[in-house]
Amino acid sequence: MLVVQTTIPVDESQFEEATTAARRVAAASREESGTLGYVAATTVGDDPALVFVERYEDVDAARSHQDTDHYAAFVDAVCEFADGQTTTHQYEVANHEAVTFTTAELRDSI
Template sequence: MIVIHATFPIDPDERERALELAADLVAETTDEPGAIDYHAAIDIEDETVLRFIERYENAEAFEAHVDSAHFQSFAEQLPELLAGEPEVLRLEVSDAIELEL
């Protein structure tokens, strides 16, 4: 499984636009083959930080997402939205266990 955790500092003046684009990206991505989970969230400590948490069945599914028209459209617009450097982590997970709380 591939897990992506992406953090984007958003320009406060571009926040609403960023949220709209993120919502569109989430809606399109959840229907992709091999996408297990795809979520976007605003950080509760800083409402100008947008985070994506993504899970894919395998590297091929992730690469297909990166090559998709909806991701490419988001990526093209992203530089206009940013207020700093993004951080994107890719994790390859061989085992995952759901914890009971």
């Protein structure tokens, strides 16, 4: 599995446009073959940014994602609203386990 985490700083005056573009690319990306998960979120605080966490079956699935029309449209939109350096981290994961818990269990674990 390949996990990709990307942070894109956003011009505050373009924040609405940025979140709209993020919603579009996330919805379309979740439908792609080989995509295990695709989350788009925003940061909390003074420096607005989009944060993506993408999970793919493998590197080929991630490359296929980059060849889609919705990805190309998003990259074009980024040029309009990005405000600084974009940072991407990629992790190849050999084994993983999903762990679920309630908020009560989380509170009790502290």
